[in-house]
Amino acid sequence: AQSVSQHNHHVILSEAASLELGCNYSYGGTVNLFWYVQYPGQHLQLLLKYFSGDPLVKGIKGFEAEFIKSKFSFNLRKPSVQWSDTAEYFCAVNARGNNRKLIWGLGTSLAVNP
């Protein structure tokens, strides 16, 4: 069965620190990969996605993620976080050919201290 694992459940950083959130998935076939962000009290918004081409994907607000197929990973990065990045971050995967069903990680709660 497909699954998504996010290694860090809670991350606390100071402003200007660098961020890397881990995401690994288990699925043997071709996948589409997503990172969503949920700011406090708000709905989920797409940060970035990968479905083909350059494995280094750039998203909104200075975020990027790298798809490493051999490691089944899609880690999210940001070189310098801001207080406004405080949010829940969710990694999700769907399998090509079954694009309707997203498999979600449990989320990582990021708190950035000013």
Added chain:
Amino acid sequence: DTAVSQTPKYLVTQMGNDKSIKCEQNLGHDTMYWYKQDSKKFLKIMFSYNNKELIINETVPNRFSPKSPDKAHLNLHINSLELGDSAVYFCASSQVGRGADTQYFGPGTRLTVL
């Protein structure tokens, strides 16, 4: 020009009552979803409709009944509400075959069962 809208935003009700949540999308998407997010932020897919046809029906009590009058609307009716139904319910939509089927989320409905 909200893309995915839900009503109501907040719903407080007594155990045993029946309630409905409405969702509308103006993105022209052919697929809509209902998710439940619990207090630990875990996201669980409940249902998905494609062109008014039910395509995903996860293990959800049959007190929950989705209804899609047309492809732009997906409503969720809940009978005999229980304490454990308290959660945030998110509606989402996507277009199969476009952009890796990115799902766009509504603002959520926070349901509190007393």
